[in-house]
Amino acid sequence: MLSKSMQDALNRQVMLEAASSQAYLAMASWSEIQPGLDNVAEYFFLQSEEERVHMLKLIRFVNERGGFALVPALQQPIITFKGLKSMFEEFLKHEIDISQSINELVDLALKEKDYATHNFLQWYVSEQIEEERSARVLNDKLELIGNDKSGLYLFDRDIMSTRQGEQKK
Ligand code: OFO
Numbered sequence: 742m743l744s745k746s747m748q749d750a751l752n753r754q755v756m757l758e759a760a761s762s763q764a765y766l767a768m769a770s771w772s773e774i775q776p777g778l779d780n781v782a783e784y785f786f787l788q789s790e791e792e793r794v795h796m797l798k799l800i801r802f803v804n805e806r807g808g809f810a811l812v813p814a815l816q817q818p819i820i821t822f823k824g825l826k827s828m829f830e831e832f833l834k835h836e837i838d839i840s841q842s843i844n845e846l847v848d849l850a851l852k853e854k855d856y857a858t859h860n861f862l863q864w865y866v867s868e869q870i871e872e873e874r875s876a877r878v879l880n881d882k883l884e885l886i887g888n889d890k891s892g893l894y895l896f897d898r899d900i901m902s903t904r905q906g907e908q909k910k
Pocket residue numbers: 758761792795836839865868869872
């Protein structure tokens with residue numbers, strides 16, 4: 742059985758995963774209307790779906806453990822970006838915030854000796870290592886490319902290959 746504080750903290754994470762899904766959906770939509778960013782758009786559509794899966798896993802877990810998972814209200818995320826670089830900076834910042842929040846959940850699970858939740862959260866810990874890594878790699882590439890048009894063309898062409906290292910679920 743989940744404690745009230747653990748349930749509240751997991752419900753907060755449900756809200757953050759839903760917000761991530763919305764944020765990446767907005768990035769996908771913005772990218773889709775820019776010339777030549779078709780694969781970047783595809784990348785964020787998939788990323789958005791993944792975040793929804795992360796949210797669902799939490800909802801199912803909270804309910805299975807005798808809690809009540811609360812479906813959060815939707816807030817409009819950032820919907821336009823100054824450019825590709827600033828969008829990817831936002832992506833990395835977002836993933837770093839999510840990692841921080843997962844770490845806080847792990848801390849709480851240990852403090853409460855809630856080993857079932859601690860065990861459940863390990864999947865999110867590994868996932869965040871992978872997602873932060875991808876976001877950093879993409880930001881580093883954009884830093885190198887600058888405004889070089891052929892570099893940006895290749896960035897879009899190759900972006901899906903950065904997902905291949907991730908264990909997709
Ligand atoms: Fe990368 O955010 Fe979900 O966990």
